[in-house]
Amino acid sequence: MNATPASAILPSLSFRLGDVSIARIEDYQGPGLSSTGMFPACRPDMWLSHASWLVPHFYDPATDRLRTSIHSWLVTTPRHKILIDCCIGNGKHRPSDPRFHMRNEPWLERLAAAGAHPDEIDFVMCTHFHADHVGWHTRRVDGRWVPTFRNARYLFKRQEFDRWDERRADHVPRESQRFVFADSVLPVVEAGQAVLIDDGHVVDDRLTVEPAPGHTAGNAVIRLRAAGERALFSGDVIHHPVQLPYPELCSVFDDDPALALATRRRVLDAAAASGDLLLPTHFAAPFCCRIEGAGQGYRPRWRAA
Numbered sequence: 695m696n697a698t699p700a701s702a703i704l705p706s707l708s709f710r711l712g713d714v715s716i717a718r719i720e721d722y723q724g725p726g727l728s729s730t731g732m733f734p735a736c737r738p739d740m741w742l743s744h745a746s747w748l749v750p751h752f753y754d755p756a757t758d759r760l761r762t763s764i765h766s767w768l769v770t771t772p773r774h775k776i777l778i779d780c781c782i783g784n785g786k787h788r789p790s791d792p793r794f795h796m797r798n799e800p801w802l803e804r805l806a807a808a809g810a811h812p813d814e815i816d817f818v819m820c821t822h823f824h825a826d827h828v829g830w831h832t833r834r835v836d837g838r839w840v841p842t843f844r845n846a847r848y849l850f851k852r853q854e855f856d857r858w859d860e861r862r863a864d865h866v867p868r869e870s871q872r873f874v875f876a877d878s879v880l881p882v883v884e885a886g887q888a889v890l891i892d893d894g895h896v897v898d899d900r901l902t903v904e905p906a907p908g909h910t911a912g913n914a915v916i917r918l919r920a921a922g923e924r925a926l927f928s929g930d931v932i933h934h935p936v937q938l939p940y941p942e943l944c945s946v947f948d949d950d951p952a953l954a955l956a957t958r959r960r961v962l963d964a965a966a967a968s969g970d971l972l973l974p975t976h977f978a979a980p981f982c983c984r985i986e987g988a989g990q991g992y993r994p995r996w997r998a999a
């Protein structure tokens with residue numbers, strides 16, 4: 695891990711918004727699933743119609759692979775350091791996805807380069823419990839999974855926690871989620887660092903948890919209000935920029951595609967009306983944008999690097 699070149703460790707995006715600083719902490723950027731592997735209703739003409747801005751930054755026609763990113767957002771306020779969505783993690787047994795399986799990536803070094811030691815993290819928040827959002831919750835020490843951020847409170851939405859709690863009699867398993875609750879959520883509970891919260895929960899007078907159901911039952915977005923500036927950590931409400939002109943494209947990972955689509959339109963309509971900066975989890979560079987348009991189709995206005 696120490697041989698990783700510095701250029702690979704440095705965070706590729708950080709900026710100030712109001713009285714907070716925001717840094718993107720990368721765990722993966724590169725080829726994702728095929729277009730229809732991710733969005734079954736995706737058609738070749740969708741890429742052709744928007745090739746001027748989607749290709750090659752977000753789609754490789756030669757291989758039919760989406761270009762994707764998996765990153766965390768570090769929010770540093772005058773009082774706290776807060777992590778939003780904790781990516782894939784290292785050493786996790788993920789047999790259903792080779793990209794996620796038994797990784798060894800310098801995510802912690804990137805976090806340090808962005809100015810945060812794990813012990814300095816005050817709050818860990820996640821939009822939902824999928825494997826690519828909770829992985830760094832824990833790391834393996836002496837053969838046991840322990841919380842990566844030993845001084846943090848981990849804020850878990852009660853509804854999402856219940857959805858994935860495999861100890862429940864009514865638990866509905868998903869192959870891509872095998873081992874995730876046991877290695878990335880339960881150890882946090884056992885360490886006494888989990889706090890169950892509901893929609894409307896506010897952190898540091900700046901971050902508010904809001905409902906965004908569909909992708910998962912308890913899926914959330916996290917709204918930032920910072921000294922007059924506003925942004926929205928939108929998680930997987932929208933996975934990929936092709937869903938801006940075609941919001942009707944639903945991913946194979948949506949628990950309830952119809953509800954996910956209604957949520958996506960509601961969130962994008964509101965972002966277009968308000969001018970809020972949208973900070974998704976999986977957009978490749980330049981990672982975040984403001985939204986123009988309404989209803990049936992949207993356009994990004996990328997934030998300058």
Ligand SMILES: [Zn+2]
Pocket residue numbers: 824826827930975976
């Ligand atoms: Zn995701």
